[in-house]
Amino acid sequence: MAYIRKTVGVILLLISIGIVNIATIYHSLGKTLSAFLN
Amino acid sequence: MSKAQRYTPSAHDVRYGVKGLLLYLLPIPSLIAAIISLGAGQVTQTLVAGGAFAAYMIAASIARQGFKLEGEYEKRKLARAPKTPYKTIAALMIALTTGLLAAFGTGYSLASSILLGAAALLGFALYYGLDPRKNKDNALSSLSVSLDEVLDALEAANIKINAIDQARNAIPNQDYRQRLQTITTQARDILTTIEDDPTRLSQARKFLKVYLDGTQRVTETYAKTYKSGTPPQALDTDFGKVLDSIEQTFAEQKTKLLENNTFDLDVQIEVLNQQLKRETVI
Numbered sequence A: 001m002a003y004i005r006k007t008v009g010v011i012l013l014l015i016s017i018g019i020v021n022i023a024t025i026y027h028s029l030g031k032t033l034s035a036f037l038n
Numbered sequence B: 001m002s003k004a005q006r007y008t009p010s011a012h013d014v015r016y017g018v019k020g021l022l023l024y025l026l027p028i029p030s031l032i033a034a035i036i037s038l039g040a041g042q043v044t045q046t047l048v049a050g051g052a053f054a055a056y057m058i059a060a061s062i063a064r065q066g067f068k069l070e071g072e073y074e075k076r077k078l079a080r081a082p083k084t085p086y087k088t089i090a091a092l093m094i095a096l097t098t099g100l101l102a103a104f105g106t107g108y109s110l111a112s113s114i115l116l117g118a119a120a121l122l123g124f125a126l127y128y129g130l131d132p133r134k135n136k137d138n139a140l141s142s143l144s145v146s147l148d149e150v151l152d153a154l155e156a157a158n159i160k161i162n163a164i165d166q167a168r169n170a171i172p173n174q175d176y177r178q179r180l181q182t183i184t185t186q187a188r189d190i191l192t193t194i195e196d197d198p199t200r201l202s203q204a205r206k207f208l209k210v211y212l213d214g215t216q217r218v219t220e221t222y223a224k225t226y227k228s229g230t231p232p233q234a235l236d237t238d239f240g241k242v243l244d245s246i247e248q249t250f251a252e253q254k255t256k257l258l259e260n261n262t263f264d265l266d267v268q269i270e271v272l273n274q275q276l277k278r279e280t281v282i
Helices: A002-037 B021-025 B026-038 B045-076 B086-103 B110-127 B147-170 B172-196 B198-227 B232-260 B262-278
Strands: none
Touching: A002 B026, A002 B045, A002 B086, A002 B110, B021 B086, B021 B172, B045 B086, B086 B110, B086 B198, B147 B172, B147 B198, B172 B198, B172 B232, B198 B232
């Protein structure tokens, strides 16, 4: 039971913090590129 | 002025290794994003990503403090619940940072940002758990002593043991240092015994007080004489005799305590007390 709880927990952490942080890089790169192209 | 010191449970130092490492690693992309934005001269994006990274790092450090306290709590049979809920604070900080970063650093919608923040909170709670909120005092349920009473007595005893250890370091005589170390180790064993079975506290209270007070006083006085030069031979001999008595009496007391022999314990303590008073060291 504890194993399942921990697995679900770590997946949620990876998805939430991981995705938001990687998306931040893309967002920053996108802004940088659009500023460069303009 | 009170000489009370904060209790630092050196005998219960907890190793909690790399627990929480994930909390330091996952936000690294926001640091990279902050550097990219800084290079491109985007002030707002730099502040958002950089601020989020800083908040994640602070939250991870707070969480580590929580893990350490939880480790100490888990290791002890008697313990108070941590006063400050570090893990809960860290979980809320991480959830808030994730939500704000999603909303202002990546352009997610408000609903998505709230959902991501909630997922981070739930993930933390499931993976690391939240702070223990209940005092561990099951062993006291049938006793008249309270958890505070037992823990205060143990803390006071531990402070005295630490003081003996500190005074011991100022004594250059290797033999005495070794013997004092044995004494403090045994004293810590006694504290563990009381922690295991708090019914022994009432029997051990007088013993711990007289024994530890006496040993602390004698050791500190003897250590002080070294600061003003080598102590006279007579004092040296007296200290050796006192240590003999303490070592011997202590071993007997420990056995008696484990056998719950209160009467013998009191008699032995009285004998030791008289001897401590008689010796010229104190």
